[in-house]
C-alpha cells in the first residue's frame with residue numbers, strides 16, 4: 530500500500546498558480562525528494578500533504594485514507610519539521626518535547642522524550658530555553674519533536690539548512706538510518722544536491738508549479754547527460 534498518493538493537485542493563490550497537476554506516490558520506507566528553484570511550489574506541495582492548506586483540485590490519500598475525510602487519523606501518523614516553524618521560545622527543550630509528546634498521546638512520553646534527547650544529542654541543552662539556542666540547535670529540537678510520534682511519513686522542508694557540515698552530515702545519516710530501520714517514508718525538500726543524492730530514492734523536479742522530471746539521481750543524470758544532480762538542476766532550472 531502507498532503511504533502517500535497525491536493525484537492531479539492544483540493550488541492557486543489569487544492569480545498565482547503555485548502547483549499545477551501534481552501527482553506523487555510514496556511507498557513504505559521510500560525517501561522522496563522535491564527539488565526546484567525558489568518559488569517552484571515545493572513548500573505549497575508539502576503544506577497540502579500536511580493538510581495545512583486545501584488543494585483547489587485533486588486528491589490526497591495518506592495510508593489509503595482520503596485526507597479530506599480522515600484528517601485526524603491520517604495526520605496522527607505524519608510529522609513535519611521546517612526551520613520556519615517556531616516552537617515556543619520561552620519553554621525549555623525538555624518542556625517543549627514533553628508538551629508535544631503529550632499532545633501526540635505518545636504511550637510512554639517520558640521514555641520517548643529521553644530517547645529523542647539522546648538520539649539528537651540534546652542532553653546538554655535540555656534545560657535551556659529555546660529562544661537561547663542557535664538556529665542549528667533549534668533545528669535538532671525540531672527534528673526530535675518530529676520523530677516523537679514515530680511517524681510513518683516524515684515531511685521535512687529543508688531539514689539541514691541551518692546545520693554546519695558536521696551536524697548536517699550526522700543528521701542525514703541518522704534520518705537515513707531511521708528510514709531504513711523503521712520503514713518510515715520521507716518527503717524532503719532541499720537545495721543541497723549532495724544531500725538529495727545521498728538520501729533520496731526518487732526525486733521530483735518542480736518548476737513553475739509543475740513536475741518537469743522524476744527519477745532516481747542516477748536516472749536523472751543519465752537522462753540529462755549530466756555529471757551529477759547539481760548539473761541536472763542547472764539544466765532543468767535554466768530550461
Ligand SMILES: Nc1ncnc2c1ncn2[C@@H]1O[C@H](COP(=O)(O)OP(=O)(O)OP(=O)(O)O)[C@@H](O)[C@H]1O
Nearest residue numbers: 542545546547565566567568569570571572573574
Ligand atoms: N500564502 C501564499 N499566498 C500567496 N502566494 C503564495 C503563498 N504561498 C506561496 N505562494 C506563491 O506560490 C509560489 C510557490 O511558492 P512555494 O513557497 O511553494 O515555493 P518553493 O518552491 O517552496 O520556494 P523556496 O525554494 O523559495 O522555498 C510562489 O510564487 C509564491 O510566491
